[in-house]
Amino acid sequence: MRALLINAGLFFFVMIIGYSSVLGIKWVMSEPMVVKGDFSLHREASSKKVLFYGTDWCPICEKTRTYFKARKVDYDELNPEKDEQVMTNYLLTESKGYPVIIIGNTMIYGFNVDEVESALKENGLI
The missing domain is CATH 1.20.5 (Single alpha-helices involved in coiled-coils or other helix-helix interfaces)
Structure with a gap:
């Protein structure tokens, strides 16, 4: 038994x-989720129009960095593992992973070239 x-x-x-x-x-x-809204809270630490929450160990975050650098996009990366306030703000995104990309009034969960390019164009950044 x-x-x-x-x-x-x-x-x-x-x-x-x-x-x-x-x-x-x-x-x-x-597919990554895309949300439109006011993300000014996330911009308190940066004056740049493009930012993303990412980590050093995340391979998709590395793809995101490479993409932005290749297109000469001025961005800030916020690492929740290195800063307590950044972690607090990251948790407000209710994301399940990395990266979370914010371009203007668009938040993209994950990395999708079409969504990122669309948001960059919408904000006159490419």
């Missing part, structure tokens, strides 16, 4: 982990 309970517990544990993984992959593979 004890072995049956242990096996049943392991089965449910594996099922929960597996389902969570599927949800995580679904979120990562989905």
